[in-house]
Amino acid sequence: MPGALAARFLRGLAVAPGRTAVRAHDGALTYTELHERALRWAGALPGGTVAVLASKGLDAYTGVLAGFYAGVTVVPLSTEFPAERTRRMIEAAGVTALVTDERGYGTLPAVLGDTVLPVLCPALTEGPFPLIPLDGAPPLAEPRPVDPADPAYILFTSGSTGRPKGVPISHAANEHYFGVLDARYDFTPDDVFAQTFDLNFDCAMFDLFCAWGAGARLVQIPAAAYRDLPAFIAESGLTVWFSTPSAIALVRRTGGLAPASMPGLRWSFFAGEAFKCGDAGDWQRAAPASAVENLYGPTELTITCTAHRWSPATSPRRGVNGVVPIGELHKGLDYLLLGPDGEPADGEGELCVTGPQMTSGYLDPADDRGRFIERDARRWYRTGDRVREVGGELAYVDRMDGQVQVQGWRVELSEIDHGLRSCPGVEDAVTVAATAGPDVELVGFYVGRPVPPVELARRLRRTLPERMIPRRFAHLADFPLNANRKIDRSALRTLANTIVNG
Template sequence: MTIPATTGPTATFPRGGTLPYWFARGLAHDPDAEALRIGARRHTYRELHERALALAGALVTRCGGRPRRVGLLAARSTDAYVGVLAANYAGGTVVPLNPQFPAQRTRTMAEEACIDALLVDAAGRAALGGLSDLRRHVPVVSPGDGSPLPEPLPVSPDDIAYILFTSGSTGRPKGVPVLHRNVDAYLRHVHGRYGFRPDDTFSQTFDLTFDLAMFDMFAAWGSGGTLVSVPPHAFALFRHFVNHHGITVWFSSPSAIALLRRYGALTPDAFPGLRWSLFCGEPLLERDAADWQTAAPRSHVENLYGPTELTISCSVRRWEPGSAPGASPHGIVPIGTLHSGLRCLLLDDAGQSAADTGELCVTGDQMFPGYLNSEDDRGRFVEQGGERWYRTGDLVRRLDDGTLAYLGRRDHQVKIRGVRVELAEIEWGLRQCEGVEDAVVVLVGETLSAFVTGAPCEAQELRRELLGHLPPALVPRHIHRLDAFPLNANRKTDRRELTARAAALG
């Protein structure tokens, strides 16, 4: 395995890179540099590499050759990060599984991915009790089950690097296979854009079942930097945590900003060491970007956008502190421009090309080949101009400067008594009301319900004030105040939970 040295953001990388290649870059720069930090535990590139080779050898032994699909039932532990590398080192595909998910959901994902081996950490081992039927058919592999590989087995750019599962409209997980060449194209873009350095220290906030965790790992390791796992309790002492660990690259969902605001952490110049502050996974509000910029004044704040099917993120927009308030639709920072190697088209309600506003469809070298279950492809792709385009389900508008603004989900555009309603517009209107910090609007049947955070308020007064911003048909019948929105495993606002609450509250 040829290991190239890290030579900076302008380097010309060999074509056809794979995930092991990106770890190899950090390993080549300095094998004894710190690659991973979890609490007080620090691990070098050499240690992770050797542990991954040992576990990869065990996989090959137990599977009688290269494993095809390797399930990784693990939390954000050292064993989990080693497992990601080991599955690829063994020539296989890694399938991250969350030990906290219901056993039936894990079983469904493992069966659909057709895993032929399973790696676990302590949390994963505890979850095996509810997966006895899976254990009967799939070996649970430990490092001592075979001799270490002398070097990683070769993999092709057209091999599947990892499989992640997203929830479909039916709630059944949909398997998304991402090829090495898909993620390689993405990593080339981010390393070229950001110029990450060996002295950079990266946050890691996302569960390994969320594709944004792949950014954390391979942006850090591809630059020879250090990855620091951020535990949930760190947010209560966030300023100390970030500054103590010397984090220079922060990456999280925007929901983290609202959480830190409640903790009083977004004070001026609170995070002086941050160089890059990146947000993805849900809309980034202008007010949140501005507050974060105040706390990290020497940091570039960027809004990243993209579904798992387009490999981690596919567009980006830098927040400019001088941006005029309200310049963005619905108070949401635009999603910006597509990465090089990607192209887009917009579709109107009739499925025809639209000039300025419509559903965003994307094609290019980051687009995945299709779902594990081909039936899930139905309605998710469109053929146009001799090319296949992925339909994101997101509505966007071209701004005067040619960049894209996010308007909301297509399935969040509903009709109430014949009136077309965009939930994002109602949420924007609520944020204009006095005392409201943030808002989420859901539809139950034909009834609009809103949840808001911020100062205590009377629902009737909010509805009266909202009429100054929106037509009567867009004013929610029910408005509930919460101290904070519920978050899912990836620290994104859990809209499904809020919809269930709205239905229960009536």
Template sequence: MRVGSERVDYRRLHRLALDLAGTVAAAVPGGRPRRVGLLATRSVRAYAGMLAAGYAGAAVVPLHPEFPADRTAAMIAAARPDAVIVDERGAAVLSSLAGALEGVPVIREAAGPALERPRPAGPDEVAYVLFTSGSTGRPKGVPVPHRNADAYLGFVHDRYGFHTGDVFSQTFDLTFDLSVFDLFTAWGSGGTVVSVPPTAYAALERFVAEHRITVWFSAPSLISQLARRPRGLSPGAFDSLRWSLFCGEPLLAHDAAAWHVAAPRSTVENLYGPTELTISCSVHRWDPERSPGRCVNDIVPIGRLHPGLRYLLHNGELCVTGDQMVSGYLDPVDDTGRFLDHDGTRWYRTGDLVREQPDGELVYLGRRDHQVQVHGVRVEPAEVEWALRRVAGVRDAVAVPAHGELTAFLLGDRRPPGELALELRTMLPRAVVPRRYVYLDAFPLNANRKVDRKELAARAAADG
């Protein structure tokens, strides 16, 4: 792997992980940890720590040093780790978590006898625990067993044919399950994983070329971010790529088309899936001739489910079951309303509204919990955003509810609100046309470079 100026081969990474795993085991009574926290960013220590937890026979629980201390403390209380591995940035925030970590051994560096070899894990043992807020804002722990991860990675390797010559981008923080794809597809194929620092995005073409990255994986927001630069997104800019994968939020058709031109040697795919279904559960391969006509509200289809998974539509909501579904949350109280028992089978309720195409492909319509009622009319913000992007001069748009109305945040050429509203009325019912229009230079992004809708909703509420 490559992290900044550091180059780490498999022998060294394996040794680092064995050293840390031995230290963890020695710090825990009985030498058998069940869960190991990882309070770290994308550093060599963090990646070795991911492996070390598994080597010690434990589940890894990634924690982000830059998350609010109260949120991280709640995750620690829920996961109850037997030990916590920290890197430099993790160590810097330990004082704010002193109460939550009382009595928990903190591993700052390897200081004990190394394990001779990784401890084996059974298929039903937990590989990692990640936290997702959902609509409540309270962290919910998702324990993912080795069986699920094995089923997922088996499908991925079969589909993409990764090999030792592949160089993989690593754009997601370790608290986001898509980072598991980054790391374990690279390591599972004998390839190289390259951590992409925030500073690289200003000249991403140069970074990708210098590292000869062949597999790109990120949130779709990156595409519009690059396109907004003065020099834009030029044809052939990412000539080394052979796979371009996007996940984490809806992929827009015009962004997929722009990336396809910028990475002409690569195959572009839209991946979809919540944490509870293990990283991603469906995929659509972008075809510049066929795909645009299959998009709804300018959103690329989420495609077909992986083998081993089945779905049903419950009042339009996608429900999935199969070998990638977790059995429940860390706290069983959180299971309420998130699982559906139907025909003797347990299904995970994704909260996403979809439509089945005649050939079996699924198209994404929006979030069940994003639907809002404006002047008595129920509306899906994705539909409003589709209309906004068709208005002259608008490059991208996000619509959020505030004070009983919709506020539209826009990127593009500034126009008077009256002109925008007049044009929108040709596409939308008058009742759901946004009443406020706010132009931005760029949308705020969260830690995983996805559009931060919560931040925009907070701005709309504060400005109301």
């Protein structure tokens, strides 16, 4: 049998062969068309690890599916990331070939430098990098079988050491995950799924393979849709929405959250950052026929590992600090809470999870230190999130380390600090997150020689994606210190909120 993700597409193909599988800015493909296209591309791909470096469109969707059909490990990459960062990911993952579109191919001189890798770019017949011919091998007759323990894909998260961390997720982990979702949700071929996430964000796998596993239609959401999201939802026939909670503030600003403005939605999912009760209530009123759920889970635990269904009667009482509870753990997973001393705690503590959705570890074993623990003859992943047990569910309290969520992206503030310290004139740096209305805004404090903010941002863009670039920089003569003579991050956060909000 093929891997879990390839098998899910085959399931959708069986029930909806002539229906649209995906609609993007550059066209649409039926299940049969996408299946045949993926088999053709898969037949041309070499073994090993294949990166998909393409803007979100039909080539990117086909490339991801073709990789799963070929039985290789897929590494989704973003054409928006700095070339140096993408190069590090390709090297860390041991990529043996790439699938690109014309835009992705155009980035390769900066990304690969002198490295030579074969490239499948169907739009081109010649170029400076060796092209894999689509007629060089026959299409696959069917997806190749894989070992359940093999990694299906590798995703990268922000790293505290100044480099991204690679997270391999196995076919078995995905099989368990989507099995849980199949038991929980009633998706059908008549559903139409929004596809909001970039393909290098793990929640995109939810979009693709929940839709394709049901024979439903996947619709890429363009940025322009947020100008009048209710109209776009109605025109596209969307029934399933999934995004970060930040999207709600954007829709609110454009007047899209009027009561019953999105009557066609059946399911609404939010993940990637704290989901505020006020936002959940506003969305529920705008989509009264929709079940609204808060999903939680780090990449290391395969997309999401808990779920809470919003209820205006009970959810606010179970939430902490106005945040919707993260809910109950998926069936088959176990958790424990750790206190400040690293020992098990009752009621509240750092959430640690184990079970079949957990990654076996990072690509670089050195990154495992501090994130995985052995207890009771089992290996557990430390999420770094403090949670509280409330009414048989888990409620998010806060982070216990230097990670923050920016528009759904998990950001290690220490990675930004590392980048700032490499800028000429900067002796030391501390980045903190400030609250700017419903959003999080990064502020980079530094000591040393004053440097124009535009120069700091320009230097950081060489290695960091745009969402990790602080919106503001502040030069200080010295950092404030607490009673223990350590940098007082609380004081910096207060100062950052003053700078951001006036």
